[in-house]
Amino acid sequence: STSFAGSVTTIAESPKMEGLIYAGTDDGLIQVTEDGGATWRKVESIAGVPDTSFVAYITASPHDANVAYAGINNYKRGDYKPYVVRTGDRGRTWKVVSGNLPERGPVHVVREDIVKAGLLFAGTEFGLFVSFDDGARWQQMRGGLPTIAVYDIAIQPQMHDLVVATFGRGIYI
Secondary structure, X not given: OOOOOOOEXXXXXXXXXXXXXXXXXXXXXXXXXXXXXXXXXXXXXXXXXXXXXXXXXXXXXXXXXXXXXXXXXXXXXXXXXXXXXXXXXXXXXXXXXXXXXXXXXXEEEEEEOOOOOOOEEEEEOOEEEEEOOXXXXXXXXXXXXXXXXXXXXEEEOOOOEEEEEEOOOEEEO
């Protein structure tokens, strides 16, 4: 379960706007600052996501200062649905963009491509998924990647390689 005092579990700084930072917690909150931490705005609830769910990952868009994504899971409460959410207004409002991700597959990480806006990658408990349309539709990426938990995704900026870290298997490029 989560602790009695919420802990920050993920933090992301916008590469497009100085001072814009998102922080997610293990008790379902997303906090946003636009002034480098002097003041914070709290998001306590997102329609379509159970309250107090674990905010596993936040990523700020490399293309648009207004856009960020979060991967949220609620499996500690027996809910194995995937939750990927998107904001287009610096965290004031969020919408679920999990589309057709498999019903059982909590999300651990979500990343937006550094070259193409709206090209998303999601690491779930059961593999890696890609969306070419900003989360409306998802498809599983295979190509030798096993059906395994994907805990982190990086996009190598010089070569544009997708780097995937999995549970117990290592790293795939």
